[in-house]
Amino acid sequence: MVKTVIKSVGLSVLLACGTSGSFAQRETATAAKPNVVLINVDDLGWADLGFMGSEYYETPNLDRLSEESKIFMHAYAAASNCAPSRATMLTGRYPMTHGIYTVDPADRGNPKTRQLIPSPNAKKIPTDSYTLGDFFQAQGYRTGVFGKWHISDDPQDFGFEVNIGGNHRGSPGKDGYFSPYLINLEAKKDDEYLTDRLTDEAIQFVKENQNEPFFLYLPFYTVHTPLMGKPELVEKYKNKPGSRGQSNPVYAAMILSMDENVGRLLETLASLGLEDKTMIIFTSDNGGIRAISYQDPLRAGKGSYYEGGIRVPMLVKWQGQIQSGIDHTPVTQMDLFPTFRELIASDTSIELDGESILPLFFGEKLAKRDLFWHFPIYLEAYDPKEDGSRDPLFRTRPGSVIRSGEWKLHQYFEDGGLELYNLRDDPSEAKNLALSNSEITAELLRKLQKWREDEGAPMPSTKNPDYDPAFEAEAIAKAIK
Template identity: 75%
Template sequence: MQKYIILSFLLILGSKSTFAQHKTQETDKPNVVLINVDDLGWADLGFMGSEYYETPNLDQLSEESKIFMHAYAAASNCAPSRATMITGRYPMTHGIYTVDPADRGNPKTRQLIASPNANSIPKDSYTLGNFFQDHGYRTGVFGKWHVSDDPLTYGFEVNKGGSHRGNPGKDGYFSPYTINLEAKIEGEYLTDRLTEEAISFVEENRGERFFLYLPFYTVHTPLMGKPELVEKYRKKEGSKGQNNPVYAAMIHSMDENVGRLLAALDSLNLTDKTLIIFTSDNGGIRATSHQDPLRAGKGSYYEGGIRVPLLIKWKNQITAGIENTPVTQLDFFPTFKALIDSESELKLDGESLLPLLKNKKPMGRDLFWHFPIYLEAYDPKEDSSRDPLFRTRPGSVIRSGNWKLHQYFEDGGLELYNLVSDPSESKNLATSNPKKAAELLKRLETWRFSYGAPIPSIKNPAYDAVFEKEAKEKVMK
């Protein structure tokens, strides 16, 4: 009798062990929540050092997350950044380098004909939505899509508010909306509503794995905050470059809504099973909010235009703390692939962040950007760009270790910076350190050649050097 009791006990243990192993395998594949704020600057959060903007929910999340201090968007403005993150491929593969048109600014001030620019990702693009759907996840996007007409054709089952639109339009943060979203309550705030829809999606899919993509329209223009919050920040003293009460109110509402979503995950006992990523699609607009010590802002490939906040949390799986290794949003797709389906063949241009997230080994590689296009200035006296007429002129950039090289196609100009000693990119070392400049230029050229990156070379017949010189002097008076 005792023999059978022992045997039965061993069988139960065995079945429990098998169940536990199966359960472990199941929980190895987490839900994924990707929050992508629009035009939120690197320094526009409490945990990133701001004393004006109040972000208590994100500050708390940062204490539970890996904080990437050198995280980069894949481009300096929204459409190419999003297309690259969603597909895991450089712009050379999907063709989006900017928000159309690619030749912004007065034609008399552009020396070259900009390279062709796509308006949408190709119809056969394999996106994060496709990937998660193919692996049994429920998929939903809530907010700004901006890379095609409809995310439902790229693997997403639910779409609330996403289209080709890049902003909610005039007066668009309060209903009635100008995006494809019907208001439930008159005068409701768009950021609140998108979060409400996201929470409903989580509640409906609590028993299944899900990929929730929450690309808020906020804090993109038009700047519109709740009146009571605007008044709150009007009464608060700001600092140089961070003192816009309407922008502060928008950040406040965004933070509140991130808190609402995190609380919903907690209440449904899903936090342990969910990988949470919080980031921004590009740098902030410098005329709205300075990112000191970083130079420039949205549309520029100086640090203020491409370095972004990044938090990654997976409770009990990722050790919280500060991480200084440079990473890019191109790395999100490979990370998800490593977590969910590491053996499948899939061409991606980034690298998995799992080694960094698990504290196993540092990643050592160069980061690249290519922009064969023009972006006109926002505010010539505020932008801190290379010249006052453009945030970006055609060129490429490489970050290698602590070094960063800018190459410009119009005049062949090179700018070399050491980001440790000069995070503001104020001291061009290309002349004083020609060996390092030549080394990085060779790496940059090799990378461009490997991807067939277009380099604009046709002279613009409308260009007028005298007009350009006078225009620069005029805007800086």
């Protein structure tokens, strides 16, 4: 196996250039029912891993996994923050079907700076939602979730037989990464670390179900705030020089703990002889927080619909089946559900909005398509000087986005603003080409408007009576001072 360093969007990605995977193997694979392990890290940025180019964070286990995996360099979350991203991935449906556009409330930020009344926002997915848990359970799989659920009170209402630590909470809470925990989980020993414990439980689930198919959903709470790392690992990074806006030793310690635990799970699968029988997907629910870790060359971070907020790391391994290497096809986490359906049970009665990316696993191509996002609400700024947003007061104001090939158009509803970027030439979304490429702008805007009409996307149009333009101007001046 020959290792090659490939340059991609200015980052060095190390991968193994193998020859595994073929159309014949695809035929064999689609007749099989692999175990599925879906690891979803919370708030992990696109560039926060060694195999994605980080020179500061250390992820040796994931780096090795990447050498045997299909790496999707243009993978996207379906939303830029936790709850809507997870709801959309787990149901395979746009937010218009489940109603979750943000982590409640939808009217964040000072009311005097919001021109519109945001669209209604659901706190939970509807009780009749059909999730990945329901799907795998219907196919005879054992199902378990180990970590952050966040889209209802109990994942056991949605096809998961085992639930360890999952409820409606979006974070472990203050000091919550060390026991005693604030989530619904009792510690087994003093000073237990949450990421370790969740992995312990996931490993036990694998051992108990090694002789039957299983779907293991491992949505770590880490690396969501509050930032809390093991003291000995934090100490390890204190004297390590930072690189390209990545220098937080506590955050680095959390990433290393996550990587160590992924390594433990992978080792368990190997020791039980399950590597050939298990598909492993590793990803993050949205972009990282820019004030904590830069995702350069991508702009902005969590809560934004610039690339740093929605583009996420994603790799897929199925030993002996999936062809390793880098794929630049734009894909979305909403595609995972239809991919599993094609692979395991072609049930066309399940309504899904994504598209199967199974062909990409075997070195084939997908027909060109457009990707869409809709965000009819407000998310206030984290850090006006670090966020990299359009506006220092908000990470995102109401709007929609389309990616079509190398082009990406942002539309904002308050002022009708349009921003057009060529992601091939400008991954930082720094040069707005909307005026100089008016024909492309008009074409993408027509597509975006038609998609919203077809999907019944809510459009906030009611003016906010509390809006005060003078107050807003003063607040912006203070924020950038």
